[in-house]
Amino acid sequence: MSKQNLFSTQSSPTPILVVKNVTKKFPGVVALDRISFEVFPGTVHALLGENGAGKSTLVKILYGIYTPDEGEIYVNGEKVSITSPRDAIKYGIVMVSQSPILIDRLTIAENLILSLKKYKLFNSTRKAYDEIVKALEKVQLEIDPNTEVYRLTYTQKQLVEIARALLLGAKILILDEATTYLPEVEKKKLFSFFHQFADEGNSVIVITHKLTEALAISDYITVLRRGKTVATVERGKATIDLIRRYIFGEAEYSGRKLRGDEGEVGEDIVLSLKDLWVKGDLGDYRVKGVSLDIRKGEIIGIAGITGNGQLELFEAIMGLRKVDKGKIIINGVNTTNKPTRFIRKLGVGYIPDNPLRYGLSTEHTLAENIALSPVYDEFIIPWDRIYKDSEKLVKKYGIVTPGIHTPMKLLSGGNIMKTLVSRELEYASTLLIAYNPTRGLDEFTAYKVRRNIYEKSRSSGLTVFFASEDLDEVLELSDRVVVMNSGRFVGVFKREEVVRDKIEELMVM
Amino acid sequence: MVRFELVVVKRVKPLPRWVIPIIAFVIGTLIATTLLYFLTGGRSNPKILLDGIVNALMTPQLLLKNFALLTIVGVGLLISFKAAVWNIGGEGQFYFAIIAAAWVALFSGLGKIVFVNKFLMLILGLTAAGLWALLASLPRAFLGVDEVPVTLLMNYIAYYIVDYLVFGPWREQQYKYTRTPTLPTESWFINIPGTTLTFELLILTVVALVFAWFLLNYTRVGLMIRVMGSNPHVLRVVGINTYKVIMIALTISGMVVGIAGVSYLASEAHLITIPAETRTPALGYTGILVAWLSMLEIIYVPIAAYIVSILLTAGINIQIAGAGGFSVTNVFIGSILLIYSILVIFSEYKIKIIIKKR
Numbered sequence: 001m002s003k004q005n006l007f008s009t010q011s012s013p014t015p016i017l018v019v020k021n022v023t024k025k026f027p028g029v030v031a032l033d034r035i036s037f038e039v040f041p042g043t044v045h046a047l048l049g050e051n052g053a054g055k056s057t058l059v060k061i062l063y064g065i066y067t068p069d070e071g072e073i074y075v076n077g078e079k080v081s082i083t084s085p086r087d088a089i090k091y092g093i094v095m096v097s098q099s100p101i102l103i104d105r106l107t108i109a110e111n112l113i114l115s116l117k118k119y120k121l122f123n124s125t126r127k128a129y130d131e132i133v134k135a136l137e138k139v140q141l142e143i144d145p146n147t148e149v150y151r152l153t154y155t156q157k158q159l160v161e162i163a164r165a166l167l168l169g170a171k172i173l174i175l176d177e178a179t180t181y182l183p184e185v186e187k188k189k190l191f192s193f194f195h196q197f198a199d200e201g202n203s204v205i206v207i208t209h210k211l212t213e214a215l216a217i218s219d220y221i222t223v224l225r226r227g228k229t230v231a232t233v234e235r236g237k238a239t240i241d242l243i244r245r246y247i248f249g250e251a252e253y254s255g256r257k258l259r260g261d262e263g264e265v266g267e268d269i270v271l272s273l274k275d276l277w278v279k280g281d282l283g284d285y286r287v288k289g290v291s292l293d294i295r296k297g298e299i300i301g302i303a304g305i306t307g308n309g310q311l312e313l314f315e316a317i318m319g320l321r322k323v324d325k326g327k328i329i330i331n332g333v334n335t336t337n338k339p340t341r342f343i344r345k346l347g348v349g350y351i352p353d354n355p356l357r358y359g360l361s362t363e364h365t366l367a368e369n370i371a372l373s374p375v376y377d378e379f380i381i382p383w384d385r386i387y388k389d390s391e392k393l394v395k396k397y398g399i400v401t402p403g404i405h406t407p408m409k410l411l412s413g414g415n416i417m418k419t420l421v422s423r424e425l426e427y428a429s430t431l432l433i434a435y436n437p438t439r440g441l442d443e444f445t446a447y448k449v450r451r452n453i454y455e456k457s458r459s460s461g462l463t464v465f466f467a468s469e470d471l472d473e474v475l476e477l478s479d480r481v482v483v484m485n486s487g488r489f490v491g492v493f494k495r496e497e498v499v500r501d502k503i504e505e506l507m508v509m
Numbered sequence: 510m511v512r513f514e515l516v517v518v519k520r521v522k523p524l525p526r527w528v529i530p531i532i533a534f535v536i537g538t539l540i541a542t543t544l545l546y547f548l549t550g551g552r553s554n555p556k557i558l559l560d561g562i563v564n565a566l567m568t569p570q571l572l573l574k575n576f577a578l579l580t581i582v583g584v585g586l587l588i589s590f591k592a593a594v595w596n597i598g599g600e601g602q603f604y605f606a607i608i609a610a611a612w613v614a615l616f617s618g619l620g621k622i623v624f625v626n627k628f629l630m631l632i633l634g635l636t637a638a639g640l641w642a643l644l645a646s647l648p649r650a651f652l653g654v655d656e657v658p659v660t661l662l663m664n665y666i667a668y669y670i671v672d673y674l675v676f677g678p679w680r681e682q683q684y685k686y687t688r689t690p691t692l693p694t695e696s697w698f699i700n701i702p703g704t705t706l707t708f709e710l711l712i713l714t715v716v717a718l719v720f721a722w723f724l725l726n727y728t729r730v731g732l733m734i735r736v737m738g739s740n741p742h743v744l745r746v747v748g749i750n751t752y753k754v755i756m757i758a759l760t761i762s763g764m765v766v767g768i769a770g771v772s773y774l775a776s777e778a779h780l781i782t783i784p785a786e787t788r789t790p791a792l793g794y795t796g797i798l799v800a801w802l803s804m805l806e807i808i809y810v811p812i813a814a815y816i817v818s819i820l821l822t823a824g825i826n827i828q829i830a831g832a833g834g835f836s837v838t839n840v841f842i843g844s845i846l847l848i849y850s851i852l853v854i855f856s857e858y859k860i861k862i863i864i865k866k867r
Contacts, residue, residue: 067861320745341748350746358746363739371732372747381729 014077016041016203017062017093017172022071024057026410029402031057033227034071039172039220044194044204046214049224050247050442051414052400055207058224059174062205063095064088075172092171094164096178098440100157102149108132108160109145116167135163140189150282154306155186162190166197173197174205177440179213183305184471184504191217209442211240211247223247248444258450258476265479266296269329270431270463271317276326278309278316286312288487289326294465297457301478302467303503309487310467311353314433317465318350319343331430344374349428351421351466353435359420362409366390366401366419369408373427393422397452398445413440421449425456432456434466438473450477471507475500485509517858524856527809530802533852534816537845538562545840558837561826565819574705574777575790575818576811577714578769582796583803583810584721585765590800591725592737592758598645598660599793601667602638602763604785606770608671609637611689611781614696614774615679626696627709627775634771635764641667642763643756650752656759664793671785679781688782698776707776713768721765722807734758766793795821798846804853817842 015038024032032054039045047055060066062073064082073080075091082088088095102111112132132145141159149157158178165173173194179187194204194217208214214221221238223230223246230246271294280286286309294300302310315321317328319340328336335343344350352358360369367390371381390404397418401411408416417440425432437453438446454477456462467484468474474481481498483491483506491506493499538559545553565572582599589596596602610630614620619629645663648654674689681690698707725731736744737754744751769792774781782788795817802813824838 318746319748339748339750340745341750344748352746357740358742361736361740361743364736368732368736372736372743374748377729379728379730381727381732383727 013040015039015074016076018072018074018077019058019062020072020074022058022061022068022073024054024061024066024068027402029410030227032061032068035224035227035229037222037229037232039203039205041201041203042198043219044198044206044217046218046221047205047207047224048209048211048214048221048243048247049230051418051440051445052226052412053224053247053442054227055224056176056413059095059176059205059207062088062093062172062174089168092169093174094168094170094172095174095176096158096161096165098177100154100161102157102160104150105148107146107148108136108143108152111149111160112145112164112167115164131167132163135166136160138166139163139193155182158182159186159190162193170202172203172205174207176207177209179206179208183469183508185508187213209440209446211243211443215240215243225249244443247442258447259454265298266461268296269293270296270298270331271465272327272329273317274327274329276313276316276328277324278312278321279324280309280312285324286487287316290484290487290489291326292482292489292492294463296463297461299454299457299464299466299477299479300482301474301480302465302482302484303471303474303507304467304484305507306469308484310484311435313484314350314352314435314465314467317343317433318348341374347427347429347431349424349426349432349434351424351432351434351437355417355420355439360408360416362416363407365405365407366394366399366411367404369419370404370423373423375427389426393419393426397422398448414442414445417441418445418449421452425449425452428456428462429460430463432462432464432466434464436468436470437466438468438470446473453477471500471503475503483507513862515860515862517860527812529804529849529852529856530809530813530816533802533845533849537848538841540848541841541844544844545837553837557830558823558827561823561830562819564826565822568822570704570706572705572815572818572822574707574710575792575821576814577706577710578773578790578792579796579799579814579817580714580811581717581769581772582766582792583799583814584717584807585762585767585769586796586800587803587805587807587810588721588724588734588765589758589762590738590805592734592754593739593741594646594649594737594755594758594762595657596642596645596660596759596762596766597657597794597797598642598663598763599766599796600664600789600791601645601660601793602642602766603770603773603793604664604667604671604789605641605763606634606638606767607774607778607781608674610634610771610774611679611692614692615690620693621695623695626693627698630696630771630775631768635767638767638770639760639764642766643760645763646756646759649759650755660759665786668785668789671781672783675781675783675785681780686782689780691780692775696775697779698772700776705777707772710772710776713772717765717768718807718810724761725807730754730757766796769796795842798842801846802849816845820845 017039019035019037021034021036022032023034035058049055057066061068064084064087067083073082080091109129109132113128116128136145139159139162141156143156179190198204206218215238219235220232221243222232223243273290273292275289275291276287277285277289278287304310312321316323319338323336327334330346333346356362367386370390370393371386376382376386387404394401394404399418400415421437438449441449453464457464475498479495481493481503482489483503485507542555542558546555586596586599610633613630613633614626620626645656645660648659649656676687679689681688698709700707725735733744733749733754737751741751744754799810799813799817802816803809820838820841827837
């Protein structure tokens with residue numbers, strides 16, 4: 001279907017999906033305020049907006065996880081009410097989220113059959129098996145369907161999720177930041193698949209924070225801001241500056257430079273890893289003899305594909321995972337296998353993987369979560385101070401919340417992340433260990449967080465050791481880049497020596 | 510074709526929390542009455558049952574003792590429930606407090622010294638109850654053993670220890686009844702005239718409530734207990750020893766329950782009779798109901814305790830009226846808890862009817 005056709009006023013095709021004046025309120029927040037937009041068959045449609053703009057809420061409504069308070073949804077011109085994912089799937093709407101929902105102990109085929117049997121798509125396993133092979137081929141995942149899921153990489157799991165969506169008969173495929181953490185190569189493959197899928201008359205709705213990506217892959221871009229539709233722009237008419245202005249409103253953002261020339265890295269060694277060996281959950285070595293010295297005020301980023309030992313390394317440094325061999329020394333103190341509390345007391349901040357599980361308690365309020373910081377380790381909680389500090393953090397980090405007494409579960413993913421980052425970055429005085437410090441943050445907020453990290457390292461000599469699946473972030477923020485692959489450091493580059501191609505090569509080697 | 514569909518939708522604003530126990534009380538009472546009527550083939554007269562409840566409602570001064578004891582036990586259990594540590598061992602902790610307090614009053618030689626005796630009864634009673642609870646927390650903390658069966662079974666150990674003491678060394682020698690001698694009157698809590706309550710119990714109830722409220726809201730330990738209940742992983746990451754939180758939560762919980770044990774002995778029983786298992790008012794178990802009905806909010810504990818103490822008194826009224834044994838009360842309590850559990854869901858969700866055109 002050609003684009004020309006879409007816009008000729010006489011015979012405009014029926015949109016496959018129409019969202020009309022949809023409103024959704026949560027206690028204290030209007031998440032969506034009369035949102036309207038249309039998706040046409042045969043197109044890739046990007047949803048953009050800053051954190052808390054309402055993107056996730058909107059797609060969750062389309063997938064039946066939330067129900068709208070007001071407004072209408074039409075699929076193929078017919079008014080529908082979607083009250084559960086089952087309804088959504090019936091109408092051909094399938095969502096894939098950032099975190100794969102697969103059962104680790106089962107094989108790919110078993111996982112897929114599980115979700116399909118439920119909908120009685122197949123009667124014979126043989127037939128199901130064939131269908132599964134076909135679906136996996138479509139998403140270009142070349143792997144035996146009898147492989148157990150826990151053996152898969154994150155990328156492969158995401159591809160399995162997409163294959164599942166295809167098997168469920170998706171006509172409208174929704175991806176809520178599902179591509180955020182995929183390596184470049186895989187992303188490119190997936191994007192070509194999107195177009196192929198769209199060319200068959202289907203549609204793809206993508207949520208992403210990467211503007212360049214959105215511009216490259218989508219036929220339409222709809223921008224949300226604070227729960228309202230700002231505009232829908234077609235490809236060709238969209239420029240990165242225009243979209244940025246739509247997303248961030250008047251807040252001028254022009255790809256500011258992250259690093260200045262301020263300050264120098266010190267000489268003292270703050271973190272020293274000596275031939276470190278750490279086992280993973282399955283009992284195999286995930287960190288295999290890594291050694292590194294990090295100096296005061298230095299920022300070191302680990303480039304690597306998820307699951308190459310970054311997580312286990314950080315957990316070992318934080319005292320959350322046993323070190324089997326080797327030594328960790330922080331500021332001259334041997335912290336190998338010491339309790340987390342002891343390590344924390346040395347002024348170590350930690351931004352863990354999976355913030356909802358390891359970073360914050362979503363049942364509790366923002367202020368209560370700030371109060372968890374080791375800074376307030378007193379028998380009687382100094383609430384007055386915590387309330388004041390929380391207000392300050394909300395301002396400093398631009399956390400969008402009705403107030404500091406609002407439970408975290410009512411905040412958007414990005415704002416939850418900001419709360420976590422604010423608590424840990426403010427606490428860290430000697431060392432910050434961070435895993436994906438800007439996960440799920442929009443472009444501008446991610447920039448601000450990186451800037452805060454950078455400033456703190458330069459102004460007060462905070463040493464930063466972080467890992468990110470976003471290679472751009474690693475390259476932008478680090479004084480030195482370490483490439484981690486299969487539990488080993490396979491390359492260390494000074495900032496001025498970095499060659500992107502070389503790093504990418506080492507990552508997948 | 511038009512089709513109706515019932516869907517469960519999350520409320521924009523949850524229902525105010527106090528509404529639920531009250532609705533549960535009303536509906537649960539009606540269901541229990543109906544159920545009993547039909548199950549007994551009409552022999553259980555609904556009028557007598559309801560009269561029993563109404564009479565209990567009309568005589569609040571007679572409820573006060575149970576109300577106070579249940580409030581204390583409820584608050585005590587709530588502390589551990591907040592940490593998602595399910596202390597079903599209230600009975601055992603209750604009895605350990607009684608053992609220690611009875612020892613002070615009867616055998617320490619200090620039983621007749623005013624002020625010192627009650628003070629020591631409380632100190633030792635709370636310590637014993639706390640230690641008994643701490644013991645139960647160890648397998649949970651270090652071995653990950655579910656604390657529900659552990660605390661539950663430890664109740665029976667406590668019962669049997671009481672039985673042993675009373676049957677053997679503590680048995681009163683005058684008539685050789687299977688009971689301890691009566692506590693010296695100097696150690697009795699002082700009755701508030703016209704009620705079933707004592708001054709000390711009243712004060713202790715307020716202390717327990719204020720203590721729990723302060724602990725949970727204003728101390729770091731309290732915050733850790735609360736976060737433990739919703740996300741223990743976070744505590745580890747922040748650098749908190751979760752074992753310690755479990756142990757502290759259960760120990761404090763046991764100590765607060767112990768207050769009720771001491772008060773029960775000094776306010777009402779004045780001696781221990783056996784077999785403990787059947788002579789117990791089972792406040793350790795009934796307290797679980799109170800804690801649940803309060804939805805783990807301290808300010809609702811007294812409301813829940815009041816509702817339950819109405820039922821306990823109603824049970825006695827019904828018994829006196831000859832309309833059934835004390836087990837009738839259990840039917841009421843069960844129905845109310847069941848309705849309550851269902852209603853809790855609807856505090857956050859509501860049912861909506863959607864018209865679908867095919």
